[in-house]
Amino acid sequence: MNQMTSDNLRSAFGGESQARTRYNIWGDVAKKDGFENVKRLFDATADAERVHATLHFKALKDESGDFIVTSNAGFGINSTSENLEAARNGELFESTQMYPAYIAVAEMQEEKEAVRAMKYATAAEQVHADRFQTAKEAVDAGKDLDVETIYLCPVCGYITFEEEESCPICGCKFSNFVEY
Numbered sequence: 288m289n290q291m292t293s294d295n296l297r298s299a300f301g302g303e304s305q306a307r308t309r310y311n312i313w314g315d316v317a318k319k320d321g322f323e324n325v326k327r328l329f330d331a332t333a334d335a336e337r338v339h340a341t342l343h344f345k346a347l348k349d350e351s352g353d354f355i356v357t358s359n360a361g362f363g364i365n366s367t368s369e370n371l372e373a374a375r376n377g378e379l380f381e382s383t384q385m386y387p388a389y390i391a392v393a394e395m396q397e398e399k400e401a402v403r404a405m406k407y408a409t410a411a412e413q414v415h416a417d418r419f420q421t422a423k424e425a426v427d428a429g430k431d432l433d434v435e436t437i438y439l440c441p442v443c444g445y446i447t448f449e450e451e452e453s454c455p456i457c458g459c460k461f462s463n464f465v466e467y
């Protein structure tokens with residue numbers, strides 16, 4: 288793989304892996320704050336980031352060895368409202384700045400699997416930002432997120448609060464979605 292794309296994919300792998308852990312931590316905070324459904328959203332989104340990290344890791348399958356990985360990653364444990372805001376900003380950074388730049392490079396270098404992995408991630412992160420916004424509005428009104436089941440697409444990391452026919456991003460059958 289061309290080095291700029293492999294460097295970018297490793298950085299994205301680092302960012303997704305850290306986001307996963309961070310969301311599990313913020314989910315625990317949400318539960319402590321009394322927002323059980325927000326915890327479920329954080330946990331579902333954590334698993335979505337694992338999907339993205341896995342796509343990137345597999346795209347790098349021919350690149351064995353040890354690397355120093357530098358990634359943009361948020362830190363801090365604050366109120367659930369503030370954690371949701373930070374989570375949303377992270378998703379927006381990834382979907383509007385980081386991935387579009389990385390995809391442009393990967394397309395130029397004709398790295399098809401890398402492009403596919405990062406396009407799935409970009410589209411899913413945009414949706415994650417919207418879901419976190421919905422959760423933040425509820426929490427700021429003093430309420431828990433008003434959802435029954437949260438569904439995760441195991442192929443691309445798309446998250447929805449309602450039953451759908453198939454994944455609008457990757458076409459995965461809804462029957463394969465994971466419930467939270």
Ligand SMILES: [Fe+2]
Pocket residue numbers: 332335336378411412415
């Ligand atoms: Fe995300």
Ligand SMILES: [Fe+2]
Pocket residue numbers: 440441442443444445454455456457458459
């Ligand atoms: Fe999907």
